[in-house]
Amino acid sequence: QSVLTQSPSVSEAPRQRVTISCSGSSSNIGNNGVNWYQQIPGKAPKLLIYYDDVLPSGVSDRFSGSKSGTSASLAISGLQSEDEADYYCAAWDDSLNGLVFGGGTTLSVL
Amino acid sequence: QVQLQESGPRLLKASETLSLFCTVSGDSIKTNYWAWIRQPAGKGLEWIGRVSATGNTNYNPSLKSRVTMSIDTSANQFSLRLSLVTPADSAMYYCAREQGGDDSIDHWGQGILVTVSS
Numbered sequence: 001q002s003v004l005t006q007s008p009s010v011s012e013a014p015r016q017r018v019t020i021s022c023s024g025s026s027s028n029i030g031n032n033g034v035n036w037y038q039q040i041p042g043k044a045p046k047l048l049i050y051y052d053d054v055l056p057s058g059v060s061d062r063f064s065g066s067k068s069g070t071s072a073s074l075a076i077s078g079l080q081s082e083d084e085a086d087y088y089c090a091a092w093d094d095s096l097n098g099l100v101f102g103g104g105t106t107l108s109v110l
Numbered sequence: 111q112v113q114l115q116e117s118g119p120r121l122l123k124a125s126e127t128l129s130l131f132c133t134v135s136g137d138s139i140k141t142n143y144w145a146w147i148r149q150p151a152g153k154g155l156e157w158i159g160r161v162s163a164t165g166n167t168n169y170n171p172s173l174k175s176r177v178t179m180s181i182d183t184s185a186n187q188f189s190l191r192l193s194l195v196t197p198a199d200s201a202m203y204y205c206a207r208e209q210g211g212d213d214s215i216d217h218w219g220q221g222i223l224v225t226v227s228s
Contacts, residue, residue: 033212044219044220044221045155045204045215045218047215047216050209050214051214088155097171098157099208101154101155101157102154
């Protein structure tokens, strides 16, 4: 059972927009920045979004992040087949004094 | 370009101690935090802990009693020790750079697959 909650899977058609959600609490998302990672099967994760909504250099602007209260979201617009991957949210948890991950969401581009 | 490379034994027996090393190139290990994350086959990511250049550590509470992390600034290398392993510790282990300000993990090693037999 992960501290941050994500839906296990989501699917959408190419060129459409999809949103992946991440739910936490006041000790993590509610008080700290949320980071998002993309993991293509067989590869190491890659940082997509940090500090809730900041894109690292080199990440496509089709990706965007937002946060409200104790929940965060990752949006992907203009879906492409290459976006098929697992997506994880993460945040520091003040109560656990450690980094916690969501269980991950598998995105299928139909 | 920051690169991280894990090394260590890939096969252990239950009750042994796992020792992994991560060699960093392209960045000084004297800045940032340096973390270990693991991922059992077909499952999600689990943060094991992190170490700073000054030796400060933070560990996942669920693993804290068995984990030790250390850092060797002269070798630009950091390490993980996990004692009393069981088959449940079988996983891909990643070393990574963790930014202290926002706790983002911006550089990852390729991972090393560790299997624990009973």
